Amino acid sequence: xxxxxxxxxxxxxxxxxxxxxxxxxxxxxxxxxxxxxxxxxxxxxxxxxxxxxxxxxxxxxxxxxxxxxxxxxxxxxxxxxxxxxxxxxxxxxxxxxxxxxxxxxxxxxxxxxxxxxxxxxxx
Numbered sequence: 001x002x003x004x005x006x007x008x009x010x011x012x013x014x015x016x017x018x019x020x021x022x023x024x025x026x027x028x029x030x031x032x033x034x035x036x037x038x039x040x041x042x043x044x045x046x047x048x049x050x051x052x053x054x055x056x057x058x059x060x061x062x063x064x065x066x067x068x069x070x071x072x073x074x075x076x077x078x079x080x081x082x083x084x085x086x087x088x089x090x091x092x093x094x095x096x097x098x099x100x101x102x103x104x105x106x107x108x109x110x111x112x113x114x115x116x117x118x119x120x121x122x123x
Contacts, residue, residue, distance in 0.1 A: 009117030022096030033102025
């Protein structure tokens with residue numbers, strides 16, 4: 001059974017940092033692309049960052065590049081999202097997702113989803 005479990009969310013002041021973790025199980029980690037997506041209240045879910053498995057390419061959403069860093073520890077089947085210089089508009093539920101042999105960072109492509117972790121940034 002494929003499982004993705006996020007952790008690391010919480011309440012932080014603007015300008016602060018958080019590191020999210022996504023622990024994967026139930027599949028061969030190296031064969032999957034892993035992505036982070038987020039959904040704020042009343043808004044559509046959007047792409048945050050993805051690591052594709054074909055060539056290890058990394059993608060960031062427009063407002064995240066330079067502030068967020070995605071990384072992968074294959075030995076631990078874990079993907080991290082380091083978030084710095086957080087802004088109130090980063091407040092959302094952050095989801096980890098996976099897709100077999102994925103090449104893109106479009107949420108419609110991703111088949112497996114975690115339960116999400118809440119990130120709240122106060123002004």
